[in-house]
Amino acid sequence: MIPKKMQIDITKIEQGAIVNLYDLDLSKIVGNKTIIRFHNGVNELRRPITWQGNIYKPYPIKAQGFERSGQGASNRPTLTASNTGGLLNGLIANYEGMIGAIVTRHEVLVKYLDAVNFENGNKYADPYCEVVSNYVIEQVKQQTSQFVTLELALPCETDGARIPARIIIADTCSWIYRSANCGYTGGAVADEFDQPTNDITRDKCSGCVNGCKLRHGEHGILPFGGFPTAARIK
Template sequence: MILQNSLLELNKIEQDAIIELFEVDLSKIVGDKTIFRFHNGMNEMRQAIIWQGNIYEPYPIKAQGFEKSGQGTSNRPTLTVANISGLITGLSQDYDDLLGAVVTRHQVIVKFLDSGNFNEGNPAADPTQEVISNYVIERLTSLNSETASFELALPCESDGALIPARVIIANTCAWQYRSSECGYTGKAIADEFDKPTDDLSKDKCSRCLKGCKLRFGEHGILPFGGFPSAAKLS
C-alpha cells in the first residue's frame, strides 16, 4: 500500500533517505505468534530502530531483486541474513527451512520515523507513511556458518502450498520433540546422543530412528518424521 504523502516524497528529485525494515513472521509454521524484526543499521542514538512502536533489531540483512514487471511471472527476490550464533541454522532445522514464513518489507522515509529514534524527538513522525511488500519464503538457497539466503515469492504465486509438502530427508526426523506430530509425552529416556538419562532437562531426541525406537519400542509404531526408504537404491 502506498499512501499519498509517501508517494509525493518518493517522487521528489531530492528525497529524504529511505530505509528498509523487515519482519519475518513464523506464526503459521510455529503455531504461535513469533515475529522477528530486523534492520541493517541503527537510529540516531545508536539503538534499534523503532517503527509503529515495534523494535527492529540491528542485524546484518540484505534484500535484492524487488523489480516489478507487468509481464509473465514475477521476480524472485533474495533475502540474505547473517547466521549469528547459528540462529538461522537452528530455526531451519526446527521449522523445515522456514518454508512458508511471511516476509514483510517496510520502506519508510526517515523523516516519518517514531520520535523515539531521535535525540530531540520528531514532530513529523507519522506511522501511516510507508510502502509495504509481502512475500513468503519459497526455499532456502544457501546456508553456512556465516550467512543464509532465501528465495522469496509473492503470496499469490505460492498459494500457501509447499511442493513438496515437506523436505524429504532419509535419516532425520523433522518433528519437534514432544510436539503433537512426535506424540511422545512420557518420562525422560535419552539425550541427543541417545545416551540414557532420567533428567528431563537433558531429555532430547537424536532425531534418528534409534531415538524413536527408544521411546516407542523396537517393534512399536513409530511416528518418525523422516523418510528412511529414500536412502534405499533399487
C-alpha cells in the first residue's frame, strides 16, 4: 500500500526524486540474522544513505523489471551487482547460490529520508513514508568475475519451495548412514572404503553407489541419496 502522503506527491506534475534501497536478508539460509543493505549512490553529504536508522552502503547495482502490472504473468525482476572483490562469489558459493534469500525493495522520496542525510536536517523526515516490495532470489542468472545477475520472484509464486529441494551431487549420497532415508538396519558389511568387515564399529558406508549395493543388493532398489545421472549431463 502506498502511504497517503506519497500518493499525493507522485500525482503532482513535478515529483520529487525517488531512491530505491535494498535489503538482502540471508537469515533463513545462514541461520542467524544477517541483512546486507545497499543503494546505488550516496546522500547529500556524500555518505551512505540512512533510512529508518539503518545504513545503506553504496554499491554498484542495476535494477530492472520492477514495473507493476495487473495483467498477465508477474514479472521476474533482476538485480545486477558488481562482483569486484568477489563478495557475491563468496556468498553464492557458501550459501547455495543464495536461493530463497529475501530481497526487500524500499521506494522512498528523498524529501522523507532521515534528517542525518542532510547538512541542515530534514523537517519532512518520515520513516513510515515508503513503498515496500518483497521478493525472493529465484536463481543466479549470470555470474562472472565482474558482475552477478540475480533473478527474483514474488514469495507467493515460490511458496518457500526450492527446486530441486536438495543440492544435486552426482556421486555422493547425502543420507546419514542407517537413518530412515538410508533404510539399512542390518549387520556390519564394509568400512568407508567398501572393504568387507564383521566389526560393527568399523561399519561405515562409503556414500557411493557401490556402498549402497553392498547393503541393499546388486539388483535391489537402492535408496541412494545422490543423483548418479547428473554427471552425464553436459
